[in-house]
Amino acid sequence: MISIIIYGHKYVGRPVSEGIKKELFCKKCKKNRLFVEMKGIRYFHIYFIPFFPTSKKVKYMECTSCESVIFDYKRIIEENEEIEKKDNLFKKEVLKIIKEIESINVKCPSCKKDGKVRIPEGDFSVEAICQTCGNIYEVKKPK
Numbered sequence: 001m002i003s004i005i006i007y008g009h010k011y012v013g014r015p016v017s018e019g020i021k022k023e024l025f026c027k028k029c030k031k032n033r034l035f036v037e038m039k040g041i042r043y044f045h046i047y048f049i050p051f052f053p054t055s056k057k058v059k060y061m062e063c064t065s066c067e068s069v070i071f072d073y074k075r076i077i078e079e080n081e082e083i084e085k086k087d088n089l090f091k092k093e094v095l096k097i098i099k100e101i102e103s104i105n106v107k108c109p110s111c112k113k114d115g116k117v118r119i120p121e122g123d124f125s126v127e128a129i130c131q132t133c134g135n136i137y138e139v140k141k142p143k
Contacts, residue, residue, distance in 0.1 A: 006047050009054060011069055013040015016059065022077055024061070028068040035061040035070065110135040 019037030026033040039059050043050035061073040070076060106115055108130040115131060125140040 008045060009042055010045055010050070011038070011040045011042050011058075011060065011062070012050055013038040013060070013062070020061065020073070020077070022061070022073075022080075024070070024073075024076060024080065026063045026066065026068055028066045029063065033066075034064045035073070036064060037073070038062045104139070106139050108133060108135055109137055 016037045016039050019039075021034060021036050023032050024035045025031070026035070037059060038061065039057060041053045041057055042055035044052055044054050058071070061070045062068070063070075104116070106128065107113065108115060111130060111133040113130065113132045115128070125138050127136055128139045129136050
């Protein structure tokens with residue numbers, strides 16, 4: 001007679017009151033998921049029934065979707081905040097550049113169709129391509 005025993009380890013815990021709730025990348029789900037700060041103990045289990053603890057109480061973050069666990073979550077949160085700060089600075093710089101570029105209405109000298117051309121601030125001339133006829137022509141900023 002062959003019998004199969006299913007056993008393993010699992011953290012059993014409860015959410016920390018007023019604990020951290022943060023969206024982080026879950027390696028198991030391969031997506032950004034909500035993680036909740038938990039406080040719990042690792043248990044040895046047989047047939048998914050916890051029998052005895054195998055660790056002391058520890059704080060960790062648990063994915064609300066797949067229940068995967070992150071222990072070094074404070075470092076990961078700090079890294080994510082640094083990335084968000086850099087991303088926000090980049091977005092501000094891009095918006096600043098976009099604001100400096102103004103759009104003017106022009107007519108194609110060949111087909112006389114209206115179009116818009118973006119010209120950076122200052123005394124610049126830009127080569128424009130007509131979307132209708134494909135003609136390339138120079139556009140100077142009106143004064």
